[in-house]
Amino acid sequence: MEECSRMGISKLFVILFLGLINFLQSNIVVEADDSSNMMCNTDLSSFLPFPYSNLPDHMVCRTLWNSYVLRYYQSRNHEITIVLSTIYTSGWVGMGFSKDGKMLNSSCMVGWINDEGRAHIKQYHIKGLTASQIKPDAGELPLTDVPPFVAIQGATIYLGFQLKYNTSLGTQPVLLAFSSKTPHHHHLTVHDDKTTINFDFSSGKADSSIESSSGFFKDKRTHGTLGLLGWGLFLPVGAILARYLKHKDNLWYYLHVIIQFIGFLLGVAAVIVGLSLKHKLHASIPAHKGIGIFVLVLAVLQVCAFFWRPSKDSKYRKFWGWYHNWLGRFCLFFGAVNIALGIHIAGSVEAWKIGYGFLVGSVLVTVIVLETLLRLKRLGDTDKPPAFSMASLHHDHIPM
Numbered sequence: 001m002e003e004c005s006r007m008g009i010s011k012l013f014v015i016l017f018l019g020l021i022n023f024l025q026s027n028i029v030v031e032a033d034d035s036s037n038m039m040c041n042t043d044l045s046s047f048l049p050f051p052y053s054n055l056p057d058h059m060v061c062r063t064l065w066n067s068y069v070l071r072y073y074q075s076r077n078h079e080i081t082i083v084l085s086t087i088y089t090s091g092w093v094g095m096g097f098s099k100d101g102k103m104l105n106s107s108c109m110v111g112w113i114n115d116e117g118r119a120h121i122k123q124y125h126i127k128g129l130t131a132s133q134i135k136p137d138a139g140e141l142p143l144t145d146v147p148p149f150v151a152i153q154g155a156t157i158y159l160g161f162q163l164k165y166n167t168s169l170g171t172q173p174v175l176l177a178f179s180s181k182t183p184h185h186h187h188l189t190v191h192d193d194k195t196t197i198n199f200d201f202s203s204g205k206a207d208s209s210i211e212s213s214s215g216f217f218k219d220k221r222t223h224g225t226l227g228l229l230g231w232g233l234f235l236p237v238g239a240i241l242a243r244y245l246k247h248k249d250n251l252w253y254y255l256h257v258i259i260q261f262i263g264f265l266l267g268v269a270a271v272i273v274g275l276s277l278k279h280k281l282h283a284s285i286p287a288h289k290g291i292g293i294f295v296l297v298l299a300v301l302q303v304c305a306f307f308w309r310p311s312k313d314s315k316y317r318k319f320w321g322w323y324h325n326w327l328g329r330f331c332l333f334f335g336a337v338n339i340a341l342g343i344h345i346a347g348s349v350e351a352w353k354i355g356y357g358f359l360v361g362s363v364l365v366t367v368i369v370l371e372t373l374l375r376l377k378r379l380g381d382t383d384k385p386p387a388f389s390m391a392s393l394h395h396d397h398i399p400m
Contacts, residue, residue: 062206171201
C-alpha cells in the first residue's frame with residue numbers, strides 16, 4: 001500500500017510539473033504575440049512621411065528576428081513599400097536582398113543616427129568582405145523616386161524605402177544585420193550579428209529554413225584563433241627553444257618536437273576551418289588562401305624533416321640543417337604575414353589587431369634579448385685563453 005501511495009504521489013507531481021510547463025509555454029507564446037501586435041499597431045503617421053506613414057490596414061506585419069519587425073504592402077503594380085523597425089541604441093541597422101542567401105553580391109538598405117543626431121539611410125552593394133569593398137550609394141535594389149527615410153521613435157529605429165519590380169515579388173532571401181558602431185565617412189563597420197531568412201512576400205510568411213550568422217562567426221573566430229595559436233605562437237616558441245636552449249642537453253629537442261607538433265596540428269586545423277568558411281561564404285580570397293596553403297606545405301616538409309633527420313656523423317647532416325632551418329624561417333615569416341592579412345580581410349575589431357600586435361612584439365623582443373645574450377656568450381668564449389697554452393706545453397716538455 002505504501003509503495004502504491006508513493007507511485008501515486010510521483011505521478012501526481014509529474015502531471016503537475018508537465019501542466020506547469022504547458023502553462024508557461026502558452027503564456028510565453030501569448031506574450032510574444034501580444035508584443036508583436038503592439039508593434040504592428042503603432043501609429044506611424046506622427047514621425048514617418050507619406051507613403052510610409054499611410055500603409056493600408058491589410059498590410060503585412062511580421063516579427064522576423066529578435067526585435068526586427070517588417071511592415072510592407074505590395075501593390076498591384078508591383079510596388080513594395082517597406083518599413084523595418086527594431087530596437088536601437090547606436091551603430092547601424094540594415095536589411096538586404098540576396099540572390100543566393102549569401103552576404104556577398106547582395107544589396108542592402110542601411111540606416112543609422114550619427115553622433116550629431118542626424119539620420120542617414122543609404123543603399124550599399126557588398127562586393128567583398130573588406131570595408132572598402134562595401135560600396136555606398138550602389139546596389140541593384142530598384143528604388144522608386146520616393147526618398148528612403150529613417151527615424152527614431154523612443155528606443156526604436158524605423159527604416160522606410162520603396163521598391164518597384166516588373167513582376168510580383170515572391171520568396172526572397174532577406175538579410176538582417178546590425179552593428180553597435182556608427183559608420184565612419186559612410187563606410188560600414190563590421191556587423192555584430194546577422195541572419196538570413198527566406199521570406200515569401202506574396203504570402204507574408206517566413207520560410208522555416210533560417211540561416212543565422214552565429215555559426216559563421218563561430219567558424220570565423222575558430223579559424224582566427226587556431227591560426228594565431230598555431231602559426232603565431234606555438235611554432236615561433238618551438239623555434240626559439242631549439243635555438244637558445246641547446247645547452248640543456250636533450251631537453252631542448254623534446255620540447256622543440258612536442259611544441260612544433262602541437263603548432264602543426266593547430267595550423268592544419270586552421271586551414272581546414274578556413275576552407276570550410278570559404279565554402280560557406282562563397283568568397284574568393286586568393287592571396288590569403290594561397291599563402292595559407294604555401295605555409296601548410298612548408299610545415300608538412302618540416303614534419304618530414306623529422307623523419308629524414310640523418311645522424312650527426314652523416315655527411316648530409318649539414319645540408320639537412322640548412323634545409324630545416326631556412327624552411328622553418330620561411331614558414332614562420334609567411335605564417336605571420338598571413339595572420340595579419342586574415343585579420344585585415346575579416347575586418348576584425350581592434351582587440352584582435354592589438355592582441356596579435358602584442359604577440360608579435362613579445363616574440364620579437366624575446367628573440368632580440370636571447371640573440372644578444374647568445375652572441376655575448378659566444379664572444380666571451382672566444383676571448384678566453386685556451387686551457388693549455390703553448391708556453392705551458394714547452395715548459396712541461398721533457399727532453400730526450
